[in-house]
Amino acid sequence: MAIYLDHNATTPLDPRVLDAMLPWLQGTHGNPSSVHRPGREARAALDRARMQVAALVSAQPAQVIFTGGGTEADNLALKGVCGSKPQGRVLVSAIEHAAVLGPAEDLARQGWQVQRLPVDADGLLDFNGLQKMLADDVRLVSVMLANNETGVIQDVKAVRECVRRYAVLVHTDAIQAAGKLPVDFVALGADLMSLSAHKLSGPRGVGALIVDRRVDLAPQITGGGQEHGLRGGTENLAGIIGFGKAAELARMELDRRSRHLRGLRDQFEARLKSMPGIRIFAAHAERLPNTVQIGVTGFDGEMAVMELDKRGIAVSSGSACHSGSGQPSHVLLAMGMDAVQARSAVRISFGMDNSAHDVEALLAALAAFTSKRTGALALA
Amino acid sequence: MPSSATEYSATAWTHFRRPCNAGEFPAGTAGVLSGEAGARQHGRAVAFQLQVTAGGRVADCRYRVYGCPATIALCSLTSEALKGRPLAAATAFSVVALAEQLGLPAAKRSAALTVEDAIRSAAGRYNSSG
Amino acid sequence: MSHKVIYLDYAATTPVDPRVAEKMAGCLTCEGMFANPASAHAPGRAARGAVEQARSQVAALVGAEPGEIIFTSGATESDNLAIKGAMHFYKGKGRHLVTSRIEHKAVLDTCKQLERDGFEVTWLKPDADGLIQPSMVEQALRPDTVLVSIMHVNNEIGTLNDIAAIGRITRERGVLFHVDAAQSAGKLPIDLKTLLVDLMSFSGHKVYGPKGIGALYVRREPRVQLDPLIHGGGHEHGLRSGTLATHQIVGMGAAFDLARQELAQEAPQLRALRERLWQALHVAIPRALLNGHPSQRVCGILNVAFPGIEGESLLFACEALAVSSGSACTSADRQPSFVLRALGRDDQLAGSSIRFSIGRFSTAAEVDAAASIVSEEYHRLLDLAPTG
Structure with missing residues (x-):
């Protein structure tokens, strides 16, 4: 079994979440839209999960719209907001996930003006840049709470402050942040926030858009009237119940989890200092406790991933x-790195199932293949 | 006993499942006043009978009802509540208030009004005949 | 109680078949294939293998090629993707579509939304037996008709439309044909090699699989193209972005495999x-x-x-x-x-x-x-x- 250090891609399911889901995968359960007893029991379970997810981010249950995942939540936020407003401009940070950049490009094809907000060398939003781009025709600003590659945390509350004088909505993709950081929907001042279950030890195929009910939203999947008419389709019952349980556990265990993850990361970063030719991207910015993005001199990121994969990591x-695409990281490019640096990135993301032993194994594997390469270069 | 639909209280549910005083008085029973309200094509029809004593009190009630569970439960509960009341009090009896006490959803207010109309229609015959 | x-x-x-639930549970635990199927590493490759096996199982029940199956979050999303996707992609050809008044809400609401967005919809009325006759479809076709969407089996009354005959008409007239098969898949034989259907929606939870997973069949020969509904990441040939839910897909695959056998x-x-x-x-x-x-x-x-x-x-x-x-x-x-x-x-x-x-x-x-x-x-x- 490989040592899994890719928790920002997906997390293994918490066994307690599995236990919560299993009864809903077995036995007879109704469709939550049915009025008979099995249907009403399903509805009640759904409502409980809605409260659990809301509580994780200090939102109201009525503000939770369950979706088929984080990507769909981001799509619903961008296209849903723009679909209910006159055409104008949308500002997205240059380091957003493809789930935000994808719908933004689709809006651009429909005639919307989409502009990318710059970030500095540490991956932090350039507020002067944002200020300059603001005007009355801006409908939506989307800035992620924590970046999936570098782990850099953005000051979304300051984004809200910055746009205060305009009738612009603020969306934040909190998919990587939720469960790793305290997240407060109200305190952040965002109008819309995307979440995903499988990044916080919940199941895949379920996410949520947290949205203030005053926000007009055009549904993207229609039919059946579920989720206040904002997202049609029979609810993914077991998945949503798993999401609820995972959210509840994440909320209760947040301190313990972040201490554990920070411990592993600090151990790793401290030891890296003695390894030449490895740099940490966005080292000086405030980052997620579990994420380190490194560049190995002389190694393409894809190559380094393969070398580690061979060694069981x-x-x-x-x-x-984007894996396998060979494209340089758009996040690092936006931070001002050149294409070679941006192609060298390796992301390590720790999880609760990792231990100090895993960190040592990673360091040993890194040392093994980097020294082999250094040796080969010396011979040549 | 769980109620079959979350919006019905245990009392309402019991009267829906086992309504009291349903049916009609045998033909020729003395002092019976009959009234109707509603129509099947509108989803609700009630025929209510009051048996009134010489002293002008409601001795007993019967009814027939076509309608939703709330309409049936309200007929049953009202038929119990009216027994022993003077006819004037029966006429003034608020089925709407009863529905509110039972916690029936606001959408069922029209059911209560139909039952009230049927009772008033029956009571009205007392005045016109006597 | x-x-x-x-x-x-x-x-x-439908309840999840216990044999399906067992396969799903295996994918959900750390020992199983929990990784992201888009990841390059070994656990990611294992998950991808499981997804592709499930795709073959879904395809096999309905006589499709695995490459013609797109996984979605359910039949409602499949219906949305098929209808909006086709109408938007082929806007240049026309803006008219034909459907019936007895479709599932997923189709009705989607067509109503297209109507609000400036498309034209012909709403066919069923006969007294609840059937949409092929001749009704034929009479509704116009030169600017892009798509016909008629359900295979009606979800309320269970009536069965003659999609073979409707398909012959639409193919001859060069019109795309979408079929919502949420109620028929696994209950009666479907062979997309002989049916002239271009797009077909499936649901996992109507066939003893999990809720929250579905599929859309998109014909390769002749090729049908769609505008995606969900963008970002380029999963499922770019037609449906979002991390694939391996356990859900494996569950749907196992459910369709059982249906084929039984x-x-x-x-x-x-x-x-x-x-x-x-x-x-x-x-x-x-x-x-x-x-x-x-x-x-x-x-x-x-x-x-x-x-x-x-x-x-x-x-x-x-x-x-x-x-x-x-x-x-x-x-x-x-x-x-x-x-x-x-x-x-x-x-x-x-x-x-x-x-x-x-x-x-x-x-x-x-x-x-x-x-x-x-x-x-x-x-x-x-x-x-x-x-x-």
Whole structure:
């Protein structure tokens, strides 16, 4: 079994979450839209999960719209907001996940003006840049709470402050942040926030858009009237119940989890200092407790991932959605890195199932293949 | 006993499942006043009978009802509540208030009004005949 | 806790088959294939293998190629993707589409949204048996028609449309044909090698798989193109972005595989139980009326109108039964069924109709008990009602 250090791509399911889901995968359960007893029991379980998810981010249960995942939540946020407003401009940070950049490009094809907000060398949003781009025709600003590659945390509350004088909505993709950091929907001042279950030890195939009910949203999947008419389709019952349980556990165990993850990361980063030719991206910014993105001199990121994979260690070269594409990281490019640096990225993301032993194994594997390479270069 | 639909209280549910005083008085029973309200094509029809004593009190009630569970439960509960009341009090009896006490959903207010109309229609015959 | 409910609402949702649940649980634990199928590392590759196996299993049930199956979050998303995707992609050809008034809400609401967005929709009315005849489709076609969307089996009354004949018409006229097969897949044979269907929607949870997963068949030869609904990441050939839910997909694959193996044996059993239920109801309540065509129908669905009583009371009085008064997705709003109204039933008959849907775990004893409960409650309510 490989040592899994790719928790930002997906997390293994918490056994307690599995236990909560299993009864809903077995036996007879109704469709939550049915009025008979099995249907009403399903509805009640759904409502409980809605409260659990809301509580994780200090939102109201009525503000939770369950979706088929984080990508769908991001799509619903961008296209849903723009679908209910006159055409104008949308501002997205240059380091957003493809789930935000994808619908943004689709809006651009429909005639919307989409502009990318710059970040500095540490991956932090350039607020002067944002200020300059603001005007009355801006409908939506989307800035992620924590970046999936570098782990850099953005000041979303300051984004809200910055746009205060305009009638613009703020969306934040909190998919990587939720469960790793305290997240407060109200305190952040966001109007819309995306979440995903499988990044916080819940199941895949379920996510949520947290949205203030005053926000007009055009549904993207229609039919059946579920989720206040904002998202049609029979609810993914077991998945949603798993999401609820995972959210509840994440909320209760947040301190313990973040201490554990931070411990592993600090151990790893401290030891890296003695290894030449390895740099940490966005080292000086405030980051997620579990994420380190490194560059290995002389190694393409994809190559480094393969070398580690051979040694039984699973990491990624950036976003899982882009692995194998050979494209330089758009996040690092936006931070001002050149294409070679941006192609060198290796992302390590720890999880609760990792131990100090795993960190040592990773360091040993890194040392093994980097020294082999250094040796080969010396011979040549 | 769980109620079959979350919006019905245990009392309402019991009267829906086992309604009291349903049916009609045998033909020729003395002092019976009959009234109707509603129509099947509108989803609700009630025929209510009051048996009134010489002293002008409601001795007993019967009814027939076509309608939703709330309409049936309200007929049953009202038929119990009216027994022993002077006819004037029966006429003034608020089925709407009863529905509110039972916690029936606001959408069922029209059911209560239909039952009230049937009772008033029956009571009205007393005045016109006597 | 109260006594057990007799579940006869398989058309709303089916329980997950225990054999399917077992396969899913294996994918959900750390020992199993939990990784992101898009990841390059070894666990990611293992997950990808499981997804591709499931894709083959889904394809095999309906005679498609694995590459023609796109996984979605459910049949509702599949319907949205097929209809909006095709109408937007082929906007240059025209803006007209043909559908029927008795489609599932996933199709109706999607077509209504397209209407608001400036597309033109022809809404076909079924005949008195609830069928959409191929000739109705043919007459509705125009030079600017892009798509015809007609369901295979109606979810409320179980009637079966002749999609082979409709497909011949649409193919000849160069119009795309989408079929919502959520209620038919696994219940009757579907062979997309011979059917001239271009897009077909499937659901996991109507075939003893999990809720929250579905698929869309997108024909390769001749190739059908779509505008995606969900962007970002480029999963599923760019047609449906978002991390693939391995356990859900594996569950749907296993469910479709079981359906393929058991269909020939299961369908006659369900048909026999349905007939048994109808006979018992008909004997106890001679006034009861069958909704929809008597023989051109799917094996598990029986929809019956009960004259003379009010529908909500009958449904609630039968609290020991889990049945539907309409499609589950519309039950909560208690509007008389638009499908039954389209058949010409008046509000009273539409309102007092019950859909019984029989499935893999139904027994003759359950069916008999259901008939006697309905009969008892029906007569009780009938006695309660005023004459006339």
